[in-house]
Amino acid sequence: MNDVNPLPLTTSVVFRLGTLGSVVTARFTTALAELELKPKHVGLMVALDSGAPPSQLELARIMAVAPSLVVSLADHLERIGAVDRVRDPADRRRQVLALTDTGRELLADCTALAHRLDEELTASLTGPEREALRRTLGLLGAEAGLPTSD
Amino acid sequence: MNDVNPLPLTTSVVFRLGTLGSVVTARFTTALAELELKPKHVGLMVALDSGAPPSQLELARIMAVAPSLVVSLADHLERIGAVDRVRDPADRRRQVLALTDTGRELLADCTALAHRLDEELTASLTGPEREALRRTLGLLGAEAGLPTSD
DNA sequence: TCGAATCGTTCGAAGTGTGAATGGTTACTG
DNA sequence: CAGTAACCATTCACACTTCGAACGATTCGA
Numbered sequence: 001m002n003d004v005n006p007l008p009l010t011t012s013v014v015f016r017l018g019t020l021g022s023v024v025t026a027r028f029t030t031a032l033a034e035l036e037l038k039p040k041h042v043g044l045m046v047a048l049d050s051g052a053p054p055s056q057l058e059l060a061r062i063m064a065v066a067p068s069l070v071v072s073l074a075d076h077l078e079r080i081g082a083v084d085r086v087r088d089p090a091d092r093r094r095q096v097l098a099l100t101d102t103g104r105e106l107l108a109d110c111t112a113l114a115h116r117l118d119e120e121l122t123a124s125l126t127g128p129e130r131e132a133l134r135r136t137l138g139l140l141g142a143e144a145g146l147p148t149s150d
Numbered sequence: 151m152n153d154v155n156p157l158p159l160t161t162s163v164v165f166r167l168g169t170l171g172s173v174v175t176a177r178f179t180t181a182l183a184e185l186e187l188k189p190k191h192v193g194l195m196v197a198l199d200s201g202a203p204p205s206q207l208e209l210a211r212i213m214a215v216a217p218s219l220v221v222s223l224a225d226h227l228e229r230i231g232a233v234d235r236v237r238d239p240a241d242r243r244r245q246v247l248a249l250t251d252t253g254r255e256l257l258a259d260c261t262a263l264a265h266r267l268d269e270e271l272t273a274s275l276t277g278p279e280r281e282a283l284r285r286t287l288g289l290l291g292a293e294a295g296l297p298t299s300d
Numbered sequence: 301t302c303g304a305a306t307c308g309t310t311c312g313a314a315g316t317g318t319g320a321a322t323g324g325t326t327a328c329t330g
Numbered sequence: 331c332a333g334t335a336a337c338c339a340t341t342c343a344c345a346c347t348t349c350g351a352a353c354g355a356t357t358c359g360a
Contacts (some may be wrong), residue, residue: 008299009196009257010219012264013272013280014174016287018189019296023169024164040316046159057338063242066318071340093325093338107159114162122163124293129286130163136275136283137166143274146169190347207307216349221309243307243356 011115013054031113036080040065044073045082046147048099055094082106095098174271179261185256186230190215191235195232196297197202199250205244232256 009015029039040063047054049064056074057068061066074097077083082103086101088094122130142148159165179189190213197204197212206224210217224247227233231251238244247258272280285300292298 007261007265008200009261009264010200010297011191011284011288012261012268013284013287014178014264016284016291016296017167017171018175018178019193020287020291020294021167021169021170023294023296025168025171028164028168038316042159043169050158055338066191067339068319068341069317072317077233091326091338093341111159111162114159114164115157117164118162122289124289125286129282132238132253132279133284134161134163136168136279137163137170138161139168139274140238140271141166141170144170144173146166146173147160149160205307217308218310218350219348222348241307241357245308 024117027117028114031117032110035109035113037106037110040069041073041077041082042107042110043105043147044070044077044097045099045110048083048097049096049104049107050147050149053096053098055088055096057094059097077103080106159268174267181267182260185259185263186226187256187260190219190223191227192228192257192260193234194220194247195249195253198233198247199254199257200297200299203246203248205238205246209247212298227253229255271290 025039029053032038032042043063044059047059054062056066056070060070062069074085074095076084077097080102081100084098084100086096086098088096122133126131138148138150142150175189182188182192193213194209197209199263202235204212206220207217210220213220224233224235224245227247228235229250230278231250234250236246238246272283275283288298291298
């Protein structure tokens with residue numbers, strides 16, 4: 001008989017982060033549907049919101065995603081009026097994306113929505129616990145090259 | 151002019167958990183490839199490891215996944231010798247899955263792998279920070295019905 | 301014993317993302 | 331100042347994952 005599992009897989013941060021991230025994203029995705037958006041659309045808007053207007057190819061690099069995917073994401077965002085898409089006059093190969101006022105409002109809606117889900121998700125935590133979680137996730141995310149605001 | 155963003159989307163726990171979870175899962179998936187496994191296979195083995203041998207349909211409910219998906223996951227695990235699949239003599243409609251010794255070893259490999267990634271991921275955290283993160287994620291995961299061990 | 305419910309399986313379909321090929325634009329090089 | 335190479339966006343075909351409906355086998359209820 002082997003010894004008892006010293007540290008089960010379920011205790012690993014990787015496992016817990018992955019599984020919990022998946023259910024949280026599922027909830028977020030559901031809520032987002034009312035705005036005609038999916039998480040990647042939001043990711044694109046976040047990238048546009050913080051930083052100079054980049055070309056679609058740069059966006060693809062930032063989001064670690066295929067350039068062809070940026071095309072379809074931008075197509076949709078343009079269709080609902082959330083972004084402007086203009087050829088860069090200085091280099092007419094580039095397509096420069098920029099959030100419209102509508103896009104900024106939409107992003108604000110997503111933000112409100114996320115924070116509402118936050119309260120729901122972390123209702124059982126104390127204030128300091130919640131802040132510690134937020135801070136630690138932000139730190140690890142920043143190390144992984146994810147968008148942050150601290 | 152509206153006021154400055156009071157709390158950007160990127161500070162929300164939902165956002166950070168979702169994005170970080172996604173990159174962490176990607177790393178885990180890559181590492182898992184050497185064992186001929188994908189995250190859902192591991193999820194199935196975890197479910198089998200902790201608890202009485204359930205039918206495939208129960209597994210599907212536990213994993214919140216379609217029964218037909220459990221079939222293909224179990225097919226693969228059986229092919230590599232990680233699980234036994236026997237008809238329940240008491241009810242020959244049921245297919246009862248159980249980890250083999252090989253399966254338990256494989257699960258131990260996954261566990262070691264996850265904890266190795268843990269160290270890599272949380273290298274910049276202090277010990278207490280790492281434990282607080284683990285604990286909080288476990289708590290929220292348990293509330294969401296995810297497998298735990300506390 | 302007969303019909304309804306249950307379990308597992310197969311199969312077709314939807315959704316998501318990638319990579320190769322294409323057309324238009326710019327930059328380099330002799 | 332050609333002509334070629336590199337670059338950007340786009341389209342399209344494809345792979346992958348997952349689901350839901352249909353089906354056969356088995357069990358349960360009346």
